[in-house]
Amino acid sequence: MLPEDQLAALQRRAKQIRLSLIRMMGAGKAHHFGGSLSAVEILVALYFYKMHYEHGDPGHADRDRVLLSKGHGVPTQYACLAMLGVIGQDELPTLKTLGSRLQGHPDVRKTPGLEAPTGSLGQGLSFANGLALAARLDGMAHRVYVLLGDGELNEGQVWEAAMTSAHYRLDSLTAIIDRNDLQAQGATEDRKRLEPLAAKWAAFGWHVLEVDGHDLRALCDALDQATATRGRPTAIIARTVKGKGVSFLEGRFQYHNASLTADQIARALAELESV
Amino acid sequence: MSVPAREGTRDAYGRALARLGADPRVVVLDADLFRSTRTHLFAERFPERFFEMGIAEQDMVSTAAGLAAAGKIAFANSFAVFITGRAFDQVRQQIALPAANVRLCGSSAGLTEGADGATHQSVLDVALMRSLPNMAVVVPCDGPETEHAVEASLAWDGPIYLRLSRYETPAWTGTPLLPRASAPAGGYAGNTLPRVKKPAGGAAIPDFAIGKARILRSGTDVTLAATGVIMGEVLAAADFLAARGISAEVLDIHTVKPLDTDSILASASKTGRVLTIEEHSIYGGLGSAVCEAIAEGAKSHIPVRRLGVRDVFGESGEADQLLELHGLTSPHIARAAEELARRRC
Numbered sequence: 001m002l003p004e005d006q007l008a009a010l011q012r013r014a015k016q017i018r019l020s021l022i023r024m025m026g027a028g029k030a031h032h033f034g035g036s037l038s039a040v041e042i043l044v045a046l047y048f049y050k051m052h053y054e055h056g057d058p059g060h061a062d063r064d065r066v067l068l069s070k071g072h073g074v075p076t077q078y079a080c081l082a083m084l085g086v087i088g089q090d091e092l093p094t095l096k097t098l099g100s101r102l103q104g105h106p107d108v109r110k111t112p113g114l115e116a117p118t119g120s121l122g123q124g125l126s127f128a129n130g131l132a133l134a135a136r137l138d139g140m141a142h143r144v145y146v147l148l149g150d151g152e153l154n155e156g157q158v159w160e161a162a163m164t165s166a167h168y169r170l171d172s173l174t175a176i177i178d179r180n181d182l183q184a185q186g187a188t189e190d191r192k193r194l195e196p197l198a199a200k201w202a203a204f205g206w207h208v209l210e211v212d213g214h215d216l217r218a219l220c221d222a223l224d225q226a227t228a229t230r231g232r233p234t235a236i237i238a239r240t241v242k243g244k245g246v247s248f249l250e251g252r253f254q255y256h257n258a259s260l261t262a263d264q265i266a267r268a269l270a271e272l273e274s275v
Numbered sequence: 276m277s278v279p280a281r282e283g284t285r286d287a288y289g290r291a292l293a294r295l296g297a298d299p300r301v302v303v304l305d306a307d308l309f310r311s312t313r314t315h316l317f318a319e320r321f322p323e324r325f326f327e328m329g330i331a332e333q334d335m336v337s338t339a340a341g342l343a344a345a346g347k348i349a350f351a352n353s354f355a356v357f358i359t360g361r362a363f364d365q366v367r368q369q370i371a372l373p374a375a376n377v378r379l380c381g382s383s384a385g386l387t388e389g390a391d392g393a394t395h396q397s398v399l400d401v402a403l404m405r406s407l408p409n410m411a412v413v414v415p416c417d418g419p420e421t422e423h424a425v426e427a428s429l430a431w432d433g434p435i436y437l438r439l440s441r442y443e444t445p446a447w448t449g450t451p452l453l454p455r456a457s458a459p460a461g462g463y464a465g466n467t468l469p470r471v472k473k474p475a476g477g478a479a480i481p482d483f484a485i486g487k488a489r490i491l492r493s494g495t496d497v498t499l500a501a502t503g504v505i506m507g508e509v510l511a512a513a514d515f516l517a518a519r520g521i522s523a524e525v526l527d528i529h530t531v532k533p534l535d536t537d538s539i540l541a542s543a544s545k546t547g548r549v550l551t552i553e554e555h556s557i558y559g560g561l562g563s564a565v566c567e568a569i570a571e572g573a574k575s576h577i578p579v580r581r582l583g584v585r586d587v588f589g590e591s592g593e594a595d596q597l598l599e600l601h602g603l604t605s606p607h608i609a610r611a612a613e614e615l616a617r618r619r620c
Contacts, residue, residue, distance in 0.1 A: 108373050120368045126334045130341015160334035
């Protein structure tokens with residue numbers, strides 16, 4: 001059980017990450033607000049609780065790896081990497097501008113701390129399997145975490161990869177599904193039905209956990225359970241709210257990728273500051 | 276040492292991989308075709324570094340990218356049509372973009388795949404792979420060249436598409452270097468292949484190097500620029516032409532990308548005429564690449580003709596029947612070359 005003071009520290013980090021996200025994305029330009037905000041606690045639990053990250057050295061051989069199969073959520077990862085000092089806080093506002101290291105989707109050639117090129121959806125779990133297989137071959141103990149979007153689960157390759165993870169009994173691998181119920185054009189269950197989602201992963205041979213994806217204590221506990229699981233990979237279905245933390249963004253697919261006005265940015269920052 | 280008189284480049288590939296695969300960086304993935312792609316030879320020798328991915332080419336390619344990101348040299352295998360077509364987006368995003376050390380090995384490529392028909396004949400793969408930044412495209416013409424290509428790939432930084440064939444061909448560029456039946460024991464350090472210096476048409480064949488075309492036969496009247504296992508037809512065409520008093524230069528462009536523009540321009544300048552031959556679409560493959568090189572090399576006065584698949588899909592048939600149907604057998608090649616050679620420039 002996560003001690004209260006540690007939990008409070010993680011919650012402060014989550015708040016800072018959200019503020020950082022809104023400032024980084026700013027007004028007048030389309031950004032993936034919804035799916036970046038829904039994934040904040042998941043990445044905070046990974047970077048600041050669970051993962052061995054060797055004081056922010058993104059090249060350390062023993063580091064745990066995290067990659068975003070839902071590459072459009074990378075602003076949240078940039079905010080975490082800036083908090084770790086891997087990239088500069090001052091470069092966050094350069095997001096998606098010409099010459100910036102901070103590309104619209106993860107580009108491993110440009111940004112330190114990223115593990116995989118993703119953005120075209122459905123490919124991250126396979127890549128994570130490759131990392132986990134290599135670690136096993138090399139006798140290394142680090143873990144691999146991959147964050148998947150729920151809409152992304154429409155892609156057939158995800159299920160090819162899910163079979164691979166189970167077939168090779170990749171227990172060093174944890175997939176976390178950002179289950180915010182929305183994808184680009186509407187509700188996941190209206191676009192193409194995903195449920196029963198937990199049963200699907202279980203049927204594919206995975207250890208499945210379901211948690212409130214904004215409850216840091218529950219997330220940390222689930223990540224610890226995944227570490228303790230032998231012989232099969234773990235899928236954590238993290239129930240989240242798209243746009244979490246900003247009232248007028250929450251639960252609205254229209255802010256999957258949209259631009260906000262300066263007034264909306266100011267309101268969002270005020271809301272987040274007041275928590 | 277049993278040396279086959281004829282073999283597919285896939286056979287030489289499987290043999291070379293099983294031997295050079297002693298390098299611990301090498302991992303091999305296959306999509307339920309390992310007897311056909313010949314990676315079973317590696318799998319038998321190094322089972323811990325062989326990964327069966329099932330019939331899931333997209334998953335295989337992305338997994339190979341992950342293994343490469345962790346420092347491995349990943350050989351991903353399937354039929355050429357699937358590894359380049361079905362998994363194109365995975366190749367684009369996770370192999371080419373980060374310049375991953377993945378070798379995409381496309382087996383049973385081209386018209387010479389034969390009987391399986393249009394769905395399985397890969398005649399667009401070179402165009403697809405050539406369009407990708409960072410991607411090298413290597414198309415060996417025979418067994419020895421394939422073995423050298425596999426060896427050279429271990430020292431190459433970045434992704435390679437290796438186009439392989441089941442079509443059995445003699446060894447034009449030298450004697451097969453490794454015994455066919457099973458790979459010999461021995462560590463990686465001792466596995467460097469001997470250089471080939473076999474005279475062909477009076478001239479020594481230059482060493483194999485990725486990105487460096489090889490002159491298989493010197494000539495003065497017309498350049499026959501070809502790639503892959505169709506080389507036998509091209510060399511036979513050169514013999515026809517010689518009998519008719521036309522001196523053809525045969526250029527083995529085993530690396531379609533990066534293209535050896537210097538060698539192509541030098542040969543084109545010497546002969547004044549270029550015929551390209553490939554068992555691939557005339558759009559986007561060797562023929563296109565050579566035209567681009569000649570046009571941008573300020574040699575656009577030099578006529579070029581392209582022999583290949585003329586914007587159609589294939590059909591079932593024996594390999595030799597299909598080559599005939601598409602005008603790619605030696606009489607067709609010789610006729611086209613002669614027309615070019617006799618043209619006033």
